[in-house]
Amino acid sequence: xxxxxxxxxxxxxxxxxxxxxxxxxxxxxxxxxxxxxxxxxxxxxxxxxxxxxxxxxxxxxxxxxxxxxxxxxxxxxxxxxxxxxxxxxxxxxxxxxxxxxxxxxxxxxxxxxxxxxxxxxxxxxxxxxxxxxxxxxxxxxxxxxxxxxxxxxxxxxxxxxxxxxxxxxxxxxxxxxxxxxxxxxxxxxxxxxxxxxxxxxxxxxxxxxxxxxxxxxxxxxxxxxxxxxxxxxxxxxxxxxxxxxxxxxxxxxxxxxxxxxxxxxxxxxxxxxxxxxxxxxxxxxxxx
Numbered sequence: 291x292x293x294x295x296x297x298x299x300x301x302x303x304x305x306x307x308x309x310x311x312x313x314x315x316x317x318x319x320x321x322x323x324x325x326x327x328x329x330x331x332x333x334x335x336x337x338x339x340x341x342x343x344x345x346x347x348x349x350x351x352x353x354x355x356x357x358x359x360x361x362x363x364x365x366x367x368x369x370x371x372x373x374x375x376x377x378x379x380x381x382x383x384x385x386x387x388x389x390x391x392x393x394x395x396x397x398x399x400x401x402x403x404x405x406x407x408x409x410x411x412x413x414x415x416x417x418x419x420x421x422x423x424x425x426x427x428x429x430x431x432x433x434x435x436x437x438x439x440x441x442x443x444x445x446x447x448x449x450x451x452x453x454x455x456x457x458x459x460x461x462x463x464x465x466x467x468x469x470x471x472x473x474x475x476x477x478x479x480x481x482x483x484x485x486x487x488x489x490x491x492x493x494x495x496x497x498x499x500x501x502x503x504x505x506x507x508x509x510x511x512x513x514x515x516x517x518x519x520x521x522x523x524x525x526x527x528x529x530x531x532x533x534x535x536x537x538x539x540x541x542x543x544x545x546x547x548x549x550x551x552x553x554x555x556x557x558x559x560x561x562x563x564x565x566x567x568x569x570x571x572x573x574x575x576x577x578x
Contacts (some may be wrong), residue, residue: 296443297347297354299367299374301328303524304387304414305357309446312355313338315446322347322367329362347510348374353443357414361394368398371578380406381433383440387428389413389468391536392458395431400459408436412444413464415578418524425449431460445475451475465537471571472534474508479575482517492517512572521569521576526560528567534558 294317298309301323313319313336320339323329325545329340341347343365348354354374358364364386368374378384384402386395386409395411402409410432428444428451430437437453444451454463481504485495496513499505515523533553541548557577566573 294553295351296320297322297341297344297351297374299323299344299347299354299356300358300363300388301332301471302357302359303418304421304573305355306327306332307418307424308355308357308387308426309338310336311424311447312443317443317446320347320351343372344368344374345372345377349377350379351382351491353383353385353440354378354388355385359388359529360537361390364388364390364394364398369401375401375405375407375438378405378407381408383408383410383436385410385412385440385444387412387414389464389533389536390461392431392465392540393460395458395461399432402503408433409457410440411460412451413460415426415464415467416449420449428452429460429463431455431462461536462540465533465540468530468533469537469548469551471508472530472574473535473550474506475512475571475574476554478506478508478513478572479516479578482513483578508572516572516575521566521573523572526568527561527573530571531555531558531562541555 296312296317298305299322309319309321320341321329321332322341322344326342333340344356356364356367358367371478384407399409410430412428412430414428415424416426424447426448428448429451430451434453441451454460485492493514496509500510534551537551538548557574561573561577
């Protein structure tokens, strides 16, 4: 399948640079954003095209990418007279990079099948910096042959893209990712509180611990800034609460308890009430 004409729907802090990587990799790229001025700015910067509806952007495309906010936002750009499915051609591929519920991924796969369109759920990890530097991790759900066909396109902004199983499994892998992040941040918050109370030099401590079994991306990139009371680094707790809600719903559906995830979600809820909703997830230290 020739994959030369692509569309990217949603130009937030992730989508804007991801679409740019596609254009820079040589793909004929058309973008759509709810705020048309942002789409026009992208087109000016990357010498690409923009459309005023998702349907127009997806016209004649081989691959259509979506990266918006939540399940409702995804449905709003895929369904309806102005949605991408209204114009996608048979045999093309819809790739959803939004972090959504697995049930939505399964629903979209069925809706696409009715239009003879292939679907891949493909949530990403790596944050704004990963998107800008083209080194995202992409967790995919769908058919192997479809994944193999679209992976060279995704590779324009991915460090790794892996097929986790059938549709929905990409989203379930992302749930595990978010649970791991919250658990690490909870432990890191408590460790920093104890270290500060004990008079340890935080930078020195991090330089020692990050090379051992306690090392993590969060420790290497957020521990010192957490100790410095700096929390303006991208992925906001408003979005993490959306993701944790998806995790808790999935667990409930399977009759499981996720006590740590629930505890951290409740702490983030209290932080939102205190006005920290737009701060990044490392602000969890303020809830201890």
